[in-house]
Amino acid sequence: MATYTAEVSWALRPGEDFAKGRYSRGHSIAFDGGVTVPGSASPHVVGKWAVTEAVDPEEMLVAALSTCHMLTFLHVARLAGFTATSYRDRAEGVMAEIAPGRQAVTRVTLHPRIAWAGDEPDAAALAELHHAAHEGCFIANSVRTEVVVA
Structure with missing residues (x-):
């Protein structure tokens, strides 16, 4: 079993009014590998109190699903005898009311574009590779969100 950590840090800034909700949602997220990224609530959620240049939790979820699918896909494609030379995805997540x-x-809809060297999988083989990647993706297995490969 593996353990993953992230340290999230936020502090009230001078002049902000916590009781009235007038405070920045900006914070930092330090990952166990040493990378620290700026985080914030989504501007769609808190408007001007968001830090638009930072990543929000919804974006991180979409990126985690896309990244996990890509890494698993590359692995299953290699095992199937194909050689991918590049992989790009513009993943898109949709927020909706559930109650x-x-x-x-x-x-979350993934839009992968893959370049190949040598033999390329046909449409059926490509669909099977994506299916296998989805089944093996740890993050997709951890969420209830529908994940679609377009």
Whole structure:
């Protein structure tokens, strides 16, 4: 079993009013590999109190699903005898109401574009590779969100 860590840090800044909700949602996220990234709530959620240049939790979820699918896909493609030379994805997550007052990222659509060296999988083989990648993706196995490969 593996353990993964992230340290999230936030502090109230001078002049902000916590009681009235007038405070920045900007924070930092330090990962166990040493990388620290700026985080924030989504501007769609808190408007001007978001830090638009930072990543928000919804974006991180979409990126985690896309990254996990890609890494698993590359592995299963290699095992199937194919050679991928590049992989690009513009993943898109959709937030929807799941119950009164409750929202969730309900669907993530992946749009992978893959370049190959040598033999390329046909449409059926490509679909099977994506299916196997989805089944093996740890993150997809961890969420209820629908993940679709377009």
